[in-house]
Every structure is written in C-alpha cells, then in structure tokens.
Amino acid sequence: MSYTLSQLGQETSRRFAELLATTGLEPRQFALLGAVARQEGQSQQAVAGQVAIPTSTMVALVDHLEEEGLIERRPHPSDRRTRMLHLTSKGSSALDKATLLAGNWEASLCAGFNPSERSRLLELLGRVADNLGLDLLYYVS
Amino acid sequence: MSYTLSQLGQETSRRFAELLATTGLEPRQFALLGAVARQEGQSQQAVAGQVAIPTSTMVALVDHLEEEGLIERRPHPSDRRTRMLHLTSKGSSALDKATLLAGNWEASLCAGFNPSERSRLLELLGRVADNLGLDLLYYVS
C-alpha cells in the first residue's frame, strides 16, 4: 500500500508536470498563478505562504513570471516595501488553459470509473490521510 | 484525485523515510539492500539497474554501505572488473529490522480498514495505475 501510493503519487505528479509543460508552466508556477487569481493584489510573502515556498525562492519565481508577462508587480498604495501581485490577461488565459488541462488529467486518471467508484476511492484515500493525520486541501476536487 | 494522490504519495514517502531513518537507513539504501538480498553476488551494475540509479551514483552509495559494514564487495572469480555484492550479517539484520518497520508502516496506513476495504482500495488504485499504463512492482504487497 505504501509503495503503491508512493509510486502512483510520484507518477501522477511527474506526468501532470509533463502535460502542464505544454502550456509553458511548471506545477509551482501553476499553483502560484492560482493563488494570485484567488485573490489579486496579495503581497509576495502572502502568496509565498500559500504555495509553501521561502520568500527568497519567491523572488526568482515572480521575476520569471513577470518576464513572461503573466503577472505584474504593482506598488502598494500605502506601503512602499510591498509589491502587490496581479495577473495579466495573458496570465489569466494561461491559468484557464492549465486549469482545463488539470480537469482533463483528473478525468483520465479515473477513466472507466463510475461516480460511486470514484467517490469510494476518494473516501478510502481520505481515511488513509486521516490515519496520517494529514488534512488535504482540495484545490481540485 | 490527482492532487490527493500526489499529496498522499509524497507524504507517505516522506514519513516512511523518517521512520526508516531510525534504523540509520535511507529509502534508497533499503531498496539496495533488498535487491542484494534477493540475489547475492550480483554486480554493481545489475543492482543499479534494479534500483534505477546511474552507476556513477551507485559507487558512492556502495562505498557508504561498505564503510558501515552492511555490504561487501567481493572479487568476481573470473572477471576482475566486476565486484560481487554481498550482505554482511550486520547488513542482513539491518534489512530485517527495516522490513519489519515497513510492515508496521503498511499496517498503520490502513488502520481501521477491514480486509475487504483494504483490497478494494488496492483494486481501485490498480485501475488508476492501469489508466496510467503503469505496472507497479509489488515489493511489499
């Protein structure tokens, strides 16, 4: 079971990353764009906390996405230290595209499952997560 | 589903590595010892293939395990290039200990599952693996 979960988890991550690469995004960038989209105008540190990366790493990540024209750093009106992060229209459409891809990926994982089988699997996995004391955040259900 | 599997896989790996560390072993070392135990006297390259690491990485890995007295390099009787890998008695008992730990870990993941639930979960995961065209090697069932 442990081996199965590890292998499946690793393989789904790896292949989703491959699929996502067709949009020019890495998984972490996808997560970052999603976090910015959920609430525009957040500081870099706020977003860094949500995607669980150190702020120093955040800088290069944002640099890159800004160079690609997917997000913007805008000055904070009252605090000149902080940069507010916003999606550009290009970033927004990239996120939409990646989100669509993620949906397809979900579907392909569960190909041949009927709804009750799919929810049964999620329920059993949820119990494993409980046994680990892990609470999963369902960005994508 | 994809997110759930990724998170669960990553977390089970991470925590098992932590647990395993109490025996002084890393997961890769555990895998290597297991491969050697399955058939003693294999060459480094043969074992490297089984644990899926490049031969250059293998050298330092074997160096370390040899320094710790867990495995031995022995000369091949007819080919002076190859080194035959063997478990020492210390290595054998370390492997036994780690294997026991892995069994406990398996059990704790499925705590509260009755046998049919457990096999149902494995079956559903197997179907996901099929959808990925992935065939899982069950070292530990």
Added chain:
DNA sequence: TATTGTTATACTCTATAACTATA
C-alpha cells in the same frame, strides 16, 4: 572494441542568512 567500475566536473535546486529600503 566493449564493458565494469571509478572519478571529475558541472549543473540544478534550495536553504540560510546578510542586506536595503522602508515602516
């Protein structure tokens, strides 16, 4: 000429902590 093991090198990734400018 090919193969086993070894070594060296270069590269990525990341974490830590120092630094700046603001507050």
Added chain:
DNA sequence: TATAGTTATAGAGTATAACAATA
C-alpha cells in the same frame, strides 16, 4: 526595532562524460 523584498553564498544532490583496468 521590525518587516518586505532582494541578493549572495554555500550545500546537497545528480547527471554527464571522461578515464583506467580488464575483457
């Protein structure tokens, strides 16, 4: 004095290819 962002540096890990001995 504390905080947001930035930069610099150092460390782990890994992959690549060159190398020596042997086949």
